[in-house]
Amino acid sequence: MYILGISAYYHDSAAALLKDGHIIAAAQEERFTRIKHDAAFPRHALGFCLQQAGISLAEVDHIVFYDKPFLKFERLMETYLAFAPRGFKSFRMAMMVWIKEKLFQKKLLLDELKALDGGDNLAQRLLFSEHHQSHAASAFFPSPFENAAVLTMDGVGEWASTSLGIGQGNDLKLIKEIHFPHSxxxxxxxxxxxxxxxxxxxxxxxxxxxxxxxxxxxxxxxxxxxxxxxxxxxxxxxxxxxxxxxxxxxxxxxxxxxxxxxxxxxxxxxxxxxxxxxxxxxxxxxxxxxxxxxxxxxxxxxxxxxxxxxxxxxxxxxxxxxxxxxxxxxxQPAAGDAGGALGAALAVYHGFLDQPRQRDAQSGDAMQGAYLGPAFSQAEIEARLLAEGAHFETLTEEALLEACAQALAEGKAVGWFQGRMEFGPRALGGRSILGDPRSAEMQSTLNLKVKFRESFRPFAPSVLREDVATWFNLHEDSPYMLLVDDVAPPHRIAMTAAQQQLFGIEKLNVPRATIPAVTHVDYSARIQTVHAQTNPRYHALISRFKQKTGCPLVVNTSFNVRGEPIVCTPEDAFRCFMGTGIERLAVGNALLRKEHQDPQRLRDYSSQFALD
Missing domain, CATH: 3.30.420.40 (ATPase, nucleotide binding domain)
Known part of the structure; x- marks a missing residue:
């Protein structure tokens, strides 16, 4: 049984596909269109999901949208009536969109699906889940827990802005809500x-x-x-x-x-x-x-x-x-609206169809490390890079790990494009830019010369799971980079009395730890624990870096520049490589060195995308 979940028409459109409750694929539309937070119908993400499963849309048993448009329309009307006549201008603008598109969203969806050869009985196969039910389902059903409380918080869904649920086995009930406009x-x-x-x-x-x-x-x-x-x-x-x-x-x-x-x-x-x-x-x-x-x-x-x-x-x-x-x-690693596509599909499979839950024995949860997007074979990678005019050498895995670990130890920025793309806003070692956390210059170098973004922005460490408690105060798994904790005291550098008197951005360049590139001004770090079971090649790279330096972690930031979606294809990766200060690029087993590239392929990437 195949169930397709869709989120669209607000921000971060996405598609997700289940087969007998197992997550086959999930991706955001922005990664394919290269439009940040793309809200359009996710035809590219949907097409990828179907391709990953090797099926057509006509073979999908249920298609589920992540919220209920008529309830949102009800909120818009009641909000206007509660505040009238104030707000008529915004109401009129919203109504133009609603009357043109969203009030007839079911028809819009059916038209889009028909255009993709959706097969017969589309109207009967199309279902709708409430927004916070989708969020809650995305949180509980893939989790490693048999029983749990479920808390969802966002701007607003149809009416709810905060909801509490109880999950037990394949049953999930929302029992308490706080409603818009309180959020x-x-x-x-x-x-x-x-x-x-x-x-x-x-x-x-x-x-x-x-x-x-x-x-x-x-x-x-x-x-x-x-x-x-x-x-x-x-x-x-x-x-x-x-x-x-x-x-x-x-x-x-x-x-x-x-x-x-x-x-x-x-x-x-x-x-x-x-x-x-x-x-x-x-x-x-x-x-x-x-x-x-x-x-x-x-x-x-x-x-x-x-x-x-x-x-x-x-x-x-x-x-x-x-x-x-x-x-x-x-x-849920895709905690925002993109994850609603996955939650909607899960809500139908477990709630509507009363089917048992699935868990992954390797990762402990059902998200497979969030590596649910496209991957490319080595042959595809080489053909695509050659078409872009790239110069590369194809290495064994052992040689690739050695070259990249050595480049990191030398202070170089390394683009790391491996395996399946991550689902959600975080790069987790599939589409990442990596650096040496011991470098006092790495934080500013990556911000200003690679990412083209504000200098105050911190970077996250990817640390071997077995070493996390030695370097940070965290003793738990954090595979999805969603927990912040402090650098462990043995690795901190005490501030002088004069440094403690500094305010604001003056604090930025004061080294606070032996890993300054990932230590924020309050000694904190947004930690990703890397597990050999879910990402063996990334784990092996950090292990090789540890062998060389004694440091079991690397700087990990998403493979993009400010305003750009995370790279999806080898072509995306090469263009970003040639437009930024990244010095090495590993795409599969292909290694690219900046100095070996055609200078005519260099480009000014700093203004390529609208600033976010």
Whole structure:
């Protein structure tokens, strides 16, 4: 039995395919179209999933959309009626889109599917799952737990912005919800907008900026914006926000509360933005901890699964574990809307069809390390690279590992394109740019010369699972780079009295550890544990680097530049290689050296993509 899940028409469109409950493939549309957060119908991702299974769309038993458009339309109408006549301009703009497209979304979907030779009875095979049910299913059903509480938090689905569920075996029930317009996701997005970053794109920048500031405004947020109860339930004072009735997230009353208008565009970051980021991060952490503590108290469950955009806040996730109320935590690696495609399919297979769950004996969960996207044979890789005019040598695996580990030890940036592409926003050693974490210059080099992005942005370490507790305070698996914890004390460098007096971005160049390239200004790191079972070649590379240097970790950042989706094909990888400061590129067993390439193939990649 094949079930296809689809998410589309908001942001991060994706497709996912199950065969008898086993995840065959999953991918975001942006990786194929090269349009960041592409919201279009995911025909390329869908085509890949079918190709991976070797079937046609006509052979799919059920096709499931990740939310219910009519419930969203109901929310739009009720919101307007609640605030009328305020907000007529935004209502009119939204209605033009809804009447033209979304109100007839079922027909749009059927038309798209018919164009792909979807076969007979498409209308009968097309199903719809509620948004938070899709998120919850994506979190619980692939998890390693037989029983667990399930927490989903995002901006908003149809009505819910936060939901609590209980999962037992193949049964998942949502038992509690908080509804729009009250939303932790929208609150965080309001500060994303106010600090000058793009909503639904720049939230992780706010999280990365937070350690440079002090939470000076946290109490102001709690006094004026957010009524946060002891059990984690909350309400927003909507008079400070514009997202219900206007075209922006915040309004002039919000501006007055925080002492000025929003930062715009690429304006220089000031201490004010850093303190705002620290403040909203502290408030979100407090809210999430209250929610998770109450969940354990109310349900008696010590296992917790999470999904929704807020679940990508890996700093808060790390604090959930350290808080001690939750014993085991599992987070869907594609926690945002892309993962809704997978969750919708799983919700139908286990809930609607009452089928048993599947787990992977190697990875412990059903996500297979999140390596669910396209892969390329060595012959395909070589043909594609030759067509791009690339010069490469084909090595044995042993020689490739040696060459790449040596390049890393010499301080070179290495593009690493291996196996299946990751599903979700994180590069996990399939489509990664790697560096030496011991280098004091690597963080700024990768930001400014390779990624072309803001200098304050931290980088993550990929560490051998067997060595994680020696180098970090983390003792758990973190295969999906969704937990933050501190560098272990033996590897830290104490700050001088003068350094401790520094503020904001002045902290950036103060080395805090023997692995400065992955140590954030508060001694934290966003950790990926690398497992030999799920990614043997990546594990072998880091092991070889450890043999050479004594250091069992590497810098891992996504293989792209700012504003570009993560690379999908060998051609994408070569173009990014030739347009950035990456010095070595490993695509399968093909090794490319920058100095051996045709200079005419070099390109200015810094302005190739719209900034995110």
């Amino acid at each position: 932790l996701g929208l609150l965080y997005s309001a500060f994303t907008y106010y600090t000058g970053f793009k909503v639904n794109s720049g939230e992780y920048k706010v999280m990365g900026l937070a350690p440079y500031g002090e939470p000076k405004y946290a109490q102001t947020i709690l006094d004026h914006l957010l009524d946060l109860k002891e059990d984690g339930s909350f309400r927003l004072d909507l008079s400070y926000f514009d997202y219900c009735t206007g075209l922006t997230m915040t309004n002039t009353k919000f501006d007055a509360l925080f002492g000025g208008p929003p930062r715009t565009g690429e304006e220089r970051l000031t201490q004010r933005e850093m303190d705002l980021a620290a403040s909203i991060q502290a408030v979100i952490e407090a809210a999430v901890l209250r929610l998770t503590r109450d969940i354990v108290k109310q349900t008696g469950q010590k296992n917790l699964c999470m999904a929704g955009g807020v679940a990508l806040n890996c700093v808060a996730n790390g604090k959930i574990l350290r808080d001690g109320h939750v014993e085991k935590l599992w987070i």
